[in-house]
Amino acid sequence: MIILKLTKTNYSKVLRFAVSSLKKGKTVVYPTDTSYGLAALISNKIAVGKLYKIKERGFNKPVHVFFPSVSLAKKYVYWNIVAEKLAKKFLPGPLSMALPLKSKNKILKKLTANTGYLGLRIAKNNFALDLAKKAGPITATSANPASEKGGFDSYSSKDLLKQFNKRKLKPDIIIDAGKLKKIKPSTFVKLSTKGQGNQQEVDLEVLRAGPITEKQIFAALK
Numbered sequence: 001m002i003i004l005k006l007t008k009t010n011y012s013k014v015l016r017f018a019v020s021s022l023k024k025g026k027t028v029v030y031p032t033d034t035s036y037g038l039a040a041l042i043s044n045k046i047a048v049g050k051l052y053k054i055k056e057r058g059f060n061k062p063v064h065v066f067f068p069s070v071s072l073a074k075k076y077v078y079w080n081i082v083a084e085k086l087a088k089k090f091l092p093g094p095l096s097m098a099l100p101l102k103s104k105n106k107i108l109k110k111l112t113a114n115t116g117y118l119g120l121r122i123a124k125n126n127f128a129l130d131l132a133k134k135a136g137p138i139t140a141t142s143a144n145p146a147s148e149k150g151g152f153d154s155y156s157s158k159d160l161l162k163q164f165n166k167r168k169l170k171p172d173i174i175i176d177a178g179k180l181k182k183i184k185p186s187t188f189v190k191l192s193t194k195g196q197g198n199q200q201e202v203d204l205e206v207l208r209a210g211p212i213t214e215k216q217i218f219a220a221l222k
Helices: 011-023 045-055 081-090 106-111 126-135 157-164 214-219
Strands: 002-005 028-030 037-039 093-100 117-122 173-176 187-194 201-208
Touching: 002 011, 011 028, 011 126, 011 173, 028 126, 037 045, 037 126, 045 106, 081 093, 081 187, 081 201, 117 187, 157 173, 201 214
Parallel strands: 002 173, 028 173, 093 187
Antiparallel strands: 028 037, 093 117, 187 201
């Protein structure tokens, strides 16, 4: 693993290196507005496969995608009126939304675990946003092995090294932005739809509680 300390003075250089590495098929640990995330370009089949192996995770479990903007996310999923309201209120921020996949891309289908719903994130972290803007959409999964393999959310390089040092498969690069605030993983909602236009019905299900409460979610829909 290559560990790069991220500072205000080297920000641009580290960002360029991380973007270049992703485009070469590397996996990169990066800071988010919750814990550290593990990135692979969603356009690179080999890199995505490597990410699943690093996490010791089966393809029956989905991996979310981090987009730099709502406008780009809309090109990949079927958007709806509830998603629009939640995005205006909480994005960028610690909210993940699962929406019906529009794209026919086989890699994205794999990332949905064949559920047909793609989980998307737009984190409120400058480096994460810049990384996705420069490199393209990246995976938005936590930087740790699967929980059943002893993994836990990482908030520091110490957490990362503790989990990966003795493992055969490791992330290629760690962008060390220091110790992150211990914020719960993003609130996760699933939005399924029926009908179109004014006749559209949206079913909202909170799949995981997080920094944004269920009460806040429903209040944003009024």
